[in-house]
Amino acid sequence: MFWVIALALPVLLLAAVEGVLRLTGVAEPAPLFIPEPAHPEFSFTNPKVVGRFFARPELAPDLSVETSFFHTDRPADGIRLVVQGGSSAAGFPYGYGASLAGMLEQRLRRRYPDRPVEVISTAMSAVNTWALADFVDEIIALSPDAVLIYAGHNEYLGIFGVGSVYSASSSPAMTRWLQRIRRLRLYRVLEALLAPVPADDSSGGTLMARIAGEKRIPYDSTLFRRGAEQYAGNLDRILSRYRGAGIPVFLATLASNERDQPPFESEDPEESAAAMSAARQALEQSNWPEATERFNALTEAYPQSATFPWFLARSLDRDDQPVEAATHYRRARDLDQLRFRAPTVFNDVVREAASKGGAVLVDVHGRFAAESPGGAVGDSLMLEHLHPNLEGYFLLADAFYDALLESALLPAGRDIGDDVAWQEIPLSDGERWFARYKLQRLLRNWPFTDTPGPVALPVAGSVPEELAQSLYRQETNWLNMQQRLKTWYRGRGNTTEYRRVATILADAFPFVESAQLEAGSLLVAQGRPLDALRYLHRAARYAGDRPAPALLELAGAYAAAGYSDQARQVLEQLLAREPGNAAAQKRLRALGQSD
Numbered sequence: 012m013f014w015v016i017a018l019a020l021p022v023l024l025l026a027a028v029e030g031v032l033r034l035t036g037v038a039e040p041a042p043l044f045i046p047e048p049a050h051p052e053f054s055f056t057n058p059k060v061v062g063r064f065f066a067r068p069e070l071a072p073d074l075s076v077e078t079s080f081f082h083t084d085r086p087a088d089g090i091r092l093v094v095q096g097g098s099s100a101a102g103f104p105y106g107y108g109a110s111l112a113g114m115l116e117q118r119l120r121r122r123y124p125d126r127p128v129e130v131i132s133t134a135m136s137a138v139n140t141w142a143l144a145d146f147v148d149e150i151i152a153l154s155p156d157a158v159l160i161y162a163g164h165n166e167y168l169g170i171f172g173v174g175s176v177y178s179a180s181s182s183p184a185m186t187r188w189l190q191r192i193r194r195l196r197l198y199r200v201l202e203a204l205l206a207p208v209p210a211d212d213s214s215g216g217t218l219m220a221r222i223a224g225e226k227r228i229p230y231d232s233t234l235f236r237r238g239a240e241q242y243a244g245n246l247d248r249i250l251s252r253y254r255g256a257g258i259p260v261f262l263a264t265l266a267s268n269e270r271d272q273p274p275f276e277s278e279d280p281e282e283s284a285a286a287m288s289a290a291r292q293a294l295e296q297s298n299w300p301e302a303t304e305r306f307n308a309l310t311e312a313y314p315q316s317a318t319f320p321w322f323l324a325r326s327l328d329r330d331d332q333p334v335e336a337a338t339h340y341r342r343a344r345d346l347d348q349l350r351f352r353a354p355t356v357f358n359d360v361v362r363e364a365a366s367k368g369g370a371v372l373v374d375v376h377g378r379f380a381a382e383s384p385g386g387a388v389g390d391s392l393m394l395e396h397l398h399p400n401l402e403g404y405f406l407l408a409d410a411f412y413d414a415l416l417e418s419a420l421l422p423a424g425r426d427i428g429d430d431v432a433w434q435e436i437p438l439s440d441g442e443r444w445f446a447r448y449k450l451q452r453l454l455r456n457w458p459f460t461d462t463p464g465p466v467a468l469p470v471a472g473s474v475p476e477e478l479a480q481s482l483y484r485q486e487t488n489w490l491n492m493q494q495r496l497k498t499w500y501r502g503r504g505n506t507t508e509y510r511r512v513a514t515i516l517a518d519a520f521p522f523v524e525s526a527q528l529e530a531g532s533l534l535v536a537q538g539r540p541l542d543a544l545r546y547l548h549r550a551a552r553y554a555g556d557r558p559a560p561a562l563l564e565l566a567g568a569y570a571a572a573g574y575s576d577q578a579r580q581v582l583e584q585l586l587a588r589e590p591g592n593a594a595a596q597k598r599l600r601a602l603g604q605s606d
Contacts, residue, residue: 025197033196040194043133043149046083050522053080056133063193064142064170064177066203072170072177072218074135077107080521081129085154089127090119090421093155095143096162097169099407100134103398104449108438108515110134111161114408116518117437122424124541131155137222138162139169140245145190147252157259157420159411160249161375163357164265164397166242167228167350173238174225174350183241217456219351220463227276227348229315238350243360250368260370261414264361266379266407267352267397269340270328270389274317275349275396275458283313290322299330310339317346324387333385340387349458352397373414378406394450395459401443405433439512441492444479474499490516510537517546524553528561535564540571551581559585563594575602 033039041063047053058075065071085091094100094112102110112132119128131153133146143162150158170177171186192198228234246262253260279287290305306323313319321343327336345354358376365372379388392403399407409429415421448466456463468484471477478495481487493512500509510533517523517530531546547568550561562585569578582599585592 037196037200039196040199043146044153047080047522052083053522054083055080056131060133061135061138061142061170063145066199066205072137072222074137074218076133076135077101077110079107079112079132079519081131082127086127089129090123091153091155092130092415093150093153093158094130094132094134095146095150095158095160096134097138097165098134098136099164099398100161101132101136102134102404103136104394104446104453105401105404105438106442106446107132108436108442109401109404109446111159111404111408111411113437114405114432115159115412117435118408118412118427118432119421120545121427121432121435121542123422124425124544127545134161137165137169137218139165139172140242140249141171141186141190142169144245144249147249151253151256151258155258157261157415158253159261159263159373160370161263161265161373161407161411163242163353163361164267164351166353166357167225167234167238168223170222173234173241174228175222176224177222178224183244217453219453220457223349223351223458225350228350229278229348230346230354235350235354239354239356239360242357243364246360246364247368250364250370254369259418259420260368261373261411261418262361262365262368262370263373263407263410264358264376265353266376266388266392266399266403267344268389268393268395269337269344270324270383270385270387271393272344272352272389272396273321274343274347275351276347277317278313278315278348279318280313280316283309283316283319287319294322294326294329297329299326302326303330315346317343317348320346328385328387333387337380337385337387351458371414371418373410375407375410378410379403382406395454401436401438405436435511437511437515437518439493439496439515440473440475440508441479441482441496444476445482445492448479448483490519506533506537510534514546517549521549522553524550524555524561527553528564531568532564535568535571540568543568544572559589559592559595563598566595566598570598570602578602 041057041060043057043060044054045057047055055078056076058078059068060076061074062068062071081091082089092115096111100111102108102113107113110132111134112130116128116130119130133150140162143160166172167174169175172178225234228238250260250262286305286309290302290309293302293305303323303326306319306326309319310316310323320339324336324339324343327339341355344352362372364370376388379392380386383389383391392399392406394400448468451466453459455466468480471480475496478487478492482489482492493516497509497512497516500512510530513526513530513533517526520526527546527550531543531550534540534543534546544565547561547565551558551565554561562581566578566581569581579599579602582595582602585595586599589595
C-alpha cells in the first residue's frame with residue numbers, strides 16, 4: 012500500500028493540476044470551430060486554429076482559414092459537407108469564392124434552393140495530412156453528409172512535413188504521440204515556458220521561402236520514402252476514423268503543373284554541360300529529331316536529373332508527340348528535388364487508400380489531364396507550379412460535384428449545367444484583381460526567382476482594379492472593397508455584377524438582414540424567385556420589429572415561383588402582426604383573385 016500510494020501521489024498531483032488548468036481555461040488548444048459571439052446560432056472555422064500545433068502563437072506561421080459561417084446546430088433538412096486540404100483546396104490566390112467549398116456551395120444551393128446547403132472549409136496553406144488527421148474528431152462532431160479531401164502537395168514541406176522547418180519528429184509514431192499529448196493543458200504550459208524565443212524574421216519572404224527546410228529531397232531517397240509512407244499512413248488512419256463514424260469520404264488524386272513548370276532543383280553533373288548546350292541549341296533551331304536524340308541520351312546517362320527529361324518532353328511536345336512528352340513531363344516533376352509538388356506515387360497512394368478505406372475516388376488529375384493539351388497539365392489550367400487558375404478551380408469543383416451526384420449521396424434536385432455554374436462563380440472583379448497581385452508577389456520570390464523583389468503595381472485602369480490595389484496595400488479590407496464595388500455596379504446599371512457582389516455579401520454575413528433583403532430582391536427582379544427564397548427567409552428571420560419589407564418580398568417570391576399557398580401564409584403572418592398593412596391586404600386579394 013505504501014508503494015502504491017507513493018507511486019500514485021505524483022500522478023494524482025499532475026491530474027489535479029491538469030484539472031485546474033482545464034477549469035480555468037488556461038492553455039486551451041485552439042478549437043477547429045468557434046461560435047460567432049454576436050450570433051451564437053452560427054459558427055465558423057477558427058482562423059487561428061494553426062496555433063494548436065505550436066507552443067506559442069508567435070511561433071506559428073501567419074496562416075488562417077477564410078471565415079465562412081454555418082449553423083451551429085445542423086438544420087434537419089440541410090445538406091452539409093466539409094472540405095479538407097491545403098492551399099489548392101482553399102482557392103489560393105483567389106480566396107473562398109474560387110475554392111472547392113465556395114464553388115461547390117454556390118452550385119449546390121442552385122440545385123437545392125429550398126434546402127440549407129453548407130460546404131464548410133477547413134483548408135489552409137501549408138497543412139498536410141497531420142493537420143487533417145488532427146481535425147477529424149471535430150469534423151465528425153458536425154455530422155456532415157460527407158468529407159471531401161484534396162491534399163498531398165504539402166506532405167514534404169508543410170507543417171510536420173518530413174523536410175519542413177516545422178517538422179516535429181523524424182518518427183511518425185512520435186509525431187502522433189506529440190499531437191495527442193499536446194492536447195494536455197499541463198504539457199502546453201510547460202512547452203510554452205521552455206520553447207525558444209522566436210527570432211525576428213525581417214526577411215519578408217513568402218511562406219514557401221520560409222518553410223522549406225530540406226530544399227533537395229532526391230527521388231526514392233530515405234526522406235522521399237518517409238514522405239510517401241507518412242502520406243499513406245495518415246490517409247489510412249483518417250479514412251478509418253471516418254468510416255467508423257459512418258461518414259462517406261470523397262478522396263481526390265492530385266494535379267500540378269507538369270508541362271510548363273520547369274524543375275526547381277535538379278541534379279545535373281558539370282560534365283553534362285557541353286552536351287546540354289548542344290541539345291538546347293538544336294531545340295532552339297527547331298531541329299526536333301536531333302534535340303530529342305540528344306536529350307534522350309542525357310536522360311539515360313543521368314537518370315537522377317530532372318532537367319533533362321523536362322527538355323526531352325519539350326522537344327517531343329514540339330515535334331507533335333504529346334503522349335510521349337506527357338510521360339517525360341511527369342518524370343521531370345517526380346525528379347524535381349524541391350518537393351512542392353506531389354510526385355506520381357502519391358496518386359497511387361490515393362487510389363490504394365480509397366480502395367482499402369471505402370472512400371469514393373475523385374480522379375482530379377485525370378480530369379485535368381483530359382482537358383490539357385497532350386494530356387500533360389500546364390498553364391491552361393494552372394497559375395504556377397500547382398495552384399489552378401479559375402478554369403482549373405472550376406474543374407476541380409466540378410469533379411467533386413459529378414462524383415457527389417454519381418454516388419447517389421445527394422437527393423434529386425434541379426439540373427444546373429456547367430455553363431450556368433461558370434457564369435455564376437461567386438468571385439467579384441475586385442477579388443480577381445487582388446488575386447493577380449498576390450500571384451505576382453509569389454512569383455517575385457524564391458523559388459521562382461533568385462532575386463526577390465516587391466510587386467510594382469500598375470496604374471489602375473478601372474474601379475475594381477483600384478479597389479483591389481487598396482486591399483493589397485492594406486488600405487482597406489475585403490468587406491469595404493465589396494461594398495464599394497456593389498455601389499459602383501449599381502450606379503452603372505450593371506445588374507449582373509451588382510447581383511453577384513450582393514449575393515457574395517449576403518452569403519458571407521447570413522445574419523445581416525439588409526444584405527439578405529437586397530440579394531433576395533435582386534434575384535426576384537432578375538427572374539430567379541426560387542433562388543431568392545433562401546435570402547428572403549433569412550431577411551425575415553433577422554428583421555427584428557420591422558418584418559414587413561422582408562415578408563412582402565418573400566410572399567412575392569413565392570407567388571412568382573408559383574407557390575400561392577406559401578405566399579398566402581406569409582401574407583397572413585404579416586397581417587397577424589400588422590393588421591392594417593395595406594400592401595399585404597392588396598397582395599392577399601390579388602392571390603385570391605388569381606386562384
